[in-house]
Amino acid sequence: MKRVAILGGGYAGMAAAVELADAGLRVAVLEAGKVLGGRARKVPLDGRALDNGQHLVIGGYRDLLAMMQRVGVDPDTAYLRTPLDLAVQPDFHLRCPAWPAPWHLAAGLARVKGLSWGERWALTRAVLGAQRARWVLPTDCSVAAWLHLERQPTRLIDCFWRPLTVAALNTPLELASAQVLFNVLRDSLGGARDASDLLFPKVDFSALFPEAAAAYVERHGGSIWLGQTVKQLARTGERWRVNDDATAFDGVVCALPPHRLGMALHRDLAEELGVDVAALESWDYQPIVTLYLEYHRAALPQPMVGLSGGLVQWVFDHGHTHDVPNRIAVVLSARGAHSELPREVLERAVAIELDRAFGWGQPDWCRLIAEKRATFACVPGLSRPANATRAPTLWLAGDYTVGDYPATLEGAVQSGRKAARGIIVALQT
Incomplete structure (x- = not known):
């Protein structure tokens, strides 16, 4: 049985691990932390199981929800699901009823509270205009620049566009990519009725998927190693070695955060693989x-x-x-x-x-x-790396790799699955 090392036990790494385990490969996950989840993990503090953020999920995140079901986590139990309901104090409120698409969006825009008629029309015009353009901009620009072109009122920006952008992209409105925001809106507001639903986690982030994925991998003969910092990755012929361990792996999924890739991929190896580690470390x-x-x-x-x-x-x-x-x-x-x-x-x-x-x-x-x-920072024109490297048995995985979404759990899962499928093909040829 061929062996594959997963470097990093976040959502991307664990999604890759599940995909590889299902293909009959023996998986070993190496995670530096004490808990799984990466940048979406449980943080035990003062006797409480807290999280290092509040990652809101939308109904359109199909890959994440399907992967959760695959490892035995029921999304209907793990999440509180509500129709799109955005209330921003002091008086803004956009709520979409549970109607078929696109009438749910039309009704939500028509009934939005806290806006003047002019502000309501400006919001409706901008959203429907983006929808008519199939959520594609001729040239990417910042969200702030797009809002200026769309003549969006300042008050509407402050009570709707700014909080929406920072929540979706975790990037200030003045810097954030309008096209990536469009991608999120396309798959939520512009998707099926339930795609815009808001899903609030009812359990901690590690229990939401990574821990169940780890149990799934172990049931399929794999292993999970916590507290294992990856300091060096070396190529020996057609196989790979991690740190000073004698175990040889037939493939590697590198699911480390982008700013930590240099820990595993030293300069010569990174150049050989075609991975610009310096560029990733210089990102904002x-x-x-x-x-x-x-x-x-x-x-x-x-x-x-x-x-x-x-x-x-x-x-x-x-x-x-x-x-x-x-x-x-x-x-x-x-x-x-x-x-x-x-x-x-x-x-x-x-x-x-x-x-x-x-x-x-x-x-x-x-x-x-x-x-x-x-x-x-999800800025316009950001050149994100592909999952594939020049070595067919080493793939990158993470929410930062090329894709439509900003840094989200959905993007991480999609990237992990893609990397795993690349490894599977490489090991079958």
Whole structure:
């Protein structure tokens, strides 16, 4: 039985591992961390199973949902699913009814609350215009530049386009790729009725898929190695060796984060494979900061509510999803004014904004989790590497590889599956 090493136990690596295990290959996953999930993982803290972010999933993420089912995780149990419902304080509210497409979108736009007639028409005109263009721009540009061309009012940008863009692409609106935003809108608003549904995880990110995938791989004869930092990858003839281990592998899926590829692919090997490690390390990477707060009493009318005009972007209520009443998660995506504040100052500022918006007072408990390089900056014209390298038995996997989506769980799973299929073909020839 041929052996394949998976370097990295995030969503891309575990998706590749499942695909390879199903093909009858013996898989070994090497993950540097103590838990699986990579940049979407469980973070045990103060006796609580928290996450290093709040990754919202949409119904159009078919590959992720299918892969979860494949390893025995029922999406209907793991997620709270709601029709598209975007509420942004103080008064914006876009909700699509459970009608057949495209009438659900038309009804949502017609009924949107908190906008003047002029702002409502501007939003409808921009969305329907993009839909008529089949969600393709003649030339990619920043979202800010596209909004200027579409004559979108400032207030509409602040209450809808800005929070939507930063949530979808984790990149400031002034830098974010309009075409990639179009790709997300195409597969959500422009897709089937349920494609725009919002899916809120009810379990931690590691349990959502990676841990079940690990159990699946082990049942198929594979192995999972935690706490294994990949420091060197070497080619010996037609086979591969990881670190100083004597085990030889017939194939490798490198599912490390892009800024860490240089740990495994030293300069000569990277040049041989045609992988520009220096370019990937020079990319701009964007952070995600999550603050968890617990109150004596705190609740939202729905699982997620946005705030505009301050530091806070999106607020999640774990009473709706995790059966933990009075626990709130606040997400600050991408680089912004909050990035320059000391931790204690940021925590106080967020608590004040929440109190002003919802009247919750001061929290009884607060913790901050920062993922400094959560995603690559999704900018126009970014040249993303292919999964394939010049070596047919070594493939790259990760949400950063070439594809339609920004750095998402769906993009990671799609990339992992593609890399695995490439390895399978190479080992069969």
